[in-house]
Amino acid sequence: MNAPTGRLGGELTLPYPYLLFLGGTTEASYAKTAFGLADWASDRCTGEWGIEGCSVSTGLPRLSPAEARAAGARAMVIGVANQGGVIDQAWIPALVEAMDAGLDIVSGLHAKLTSAPALVEAARRTGQRLIDIRTPPPAIPTGTGRKRTGQRVLTVGTDCALGKKYTALALHRALVARGVDADFRATGQTGIMIAGGGMPMDAVISDFEAGAAEMLSPDAAQDHWDVIEGQGSIFNPAYAPVSLGLLHGSQPDVFVVCHDPTRTAILGMENFMLPSVEEVIDLTIRLGRLTNPAIRCGGVSLNTFAFAPEKAEELMAFERERLRLPVADPVRGGAAFDALVENILA
């Protein structure tokens, strides 16, 4: 399908088709960039590649850099993230091989590609480019809290990496299909790669975090919807500042809570229990009403990937009854997802 496009970030144009690089990843949660690109911008992706030990797959063909180049690829995208967003030393030979094969390297990691001398040297030698997309625009103002025109829906979550971007993309697609004037507002590396623009919220300096979110979804027509990709979780001991700045600056009219029922602890922090959906709803309203007193929960996006269809339906029905809110899995779609979309627009 065609990738959605945002109105911001037009200056960023990436070379594609992409070869998706998975590193040595063994846990799908850490490869969300690759999965997101395969799902939402598959027409820009030629294949995937990994190093020894890699046990996840997006389903795209496994191609070496040379094979991908021969198939038309122009860049290898680092499709895997790790705690801290650093460049794993084990990736270096693969990245150099890709440049030798004629591919640029595109990265959304915190650590800049240009901070790795071996990559800089290979780029100089091969003439290929090192493209770091996680660089915020200059001159972001501090937040003002001023209420902007237009409608906004933000995806929030019980944790990182459980469907906030996917849910926002699916909601955007559903709104457009209903004839609603809507924009997908990307806030993370994958979303920005898919949309071709946005705001890398977790790379923004803290003092400007809310202001960056205000910039991302400017004043719009009263019936226009911005569908804003959430980041992190207000219950995550590492990333809550990102989530709070995005919440305050987005001043959403509606939010959707994204949740993975199989997850019991915060990703990578076994001592932190996952908050309940109710806790997330309650605290999001409490914090969000600072900049939008009318904030409300539009429903729950349940990641039922791990369940068979009947079990997933059962789980969603149970949650729907318990929370008295629309509950849907955007991957499964159907009437449940329609009900969620309708409740957002209500």
Place this chain on the structure above:
Amino acid sequence: MNAPTGRLGGELTLPYPYLLFLGGTTEASYAKTAFGLADWASDRCTGEWGIEGCSVSTGLPRLSPAEARAAGARAMVIGVANQGGVIDQAWIPALVEAMDAGLDIVSGLHAKLTSAPALVEAARRTGQRLIDIRTPPPAIPTGTGRKRTGQRVLTVGTDCALGKKYTALALHRALVARGVDADFRATGQTGIMIAGGGMPMDAVISDFEAGAAEMLSPDAAQDHWDVIEGQGSIFNPAYAPVSLGLLHGSQPDVFVVCHDPTRTAILGMENFMLPSVEEVIDLTIRLGRLTNPAIRCGGVSLNTFAFAPEKAEELMAFERERLRLPVADPVRGGAAFDALVENILA
């Protein structure tokens, strides 16, 4: 009095005595850097200076850069902050004049001195230095939420610029006077100038905000106290992400709410009502218990600067009764402040 020293940030050594630069400030809240230095590091300050329109004073002698240089000053410190932390174009002639007089320029603003071509040119011409202290250390890790050893008290507030740094400095002084092993942990430009080290929390990239606060107050002996300078407010639509990262990463055992009873709206945002002290206590406990379930409010630091002594006493007594917590003004000290300190240590 002697300035407190922290254990961190030893690599940062600033040239002093300072001449404090007040710009054209007419509102004392925006000159908190100058006031803080005059109050807590007066032995490092020679005098103050401003441009036309400046109507605030720290009480130090008004000296031109040439007079200050003759009196021994080695640097002019920008002692004024504005929304966004930019370099006001109206300051440039004064900053150049200071360099011509033989002073280095020290700044804690977000905008780097080196971003102003006129200053770079003057520095080149005069040989004086442009020193930006608001540069976080490299390689800050993301937060882990791991509980650290030692005791921590954090000052929080109903808003910015109403006494969080002052309260932390006074608490640190009081703890040391009681023989408690304690460190003042600076988080803003003035605190860092006073302490000679710390973490410029509002200049840290959002994804690392909680991790930076974890770095600032490392594991310590079980009876050691870190007195951590608060930043912003969780109710400020611009700066809440800074406050939340500091709260989560500091994992305070105790917090003190700083409040100015004359303030009714958030500074610079007339449409945002100041939260009540109770709201701040309640939300701080709710958010803070994520990383320290034992978090408690130690009391209230009331900024009674605007009141006569009897009125201030009356106000504190009223609040003490209403909140059932120690309430004191650290500037006034006395038995009320002793009670606050005792309740923190309790």
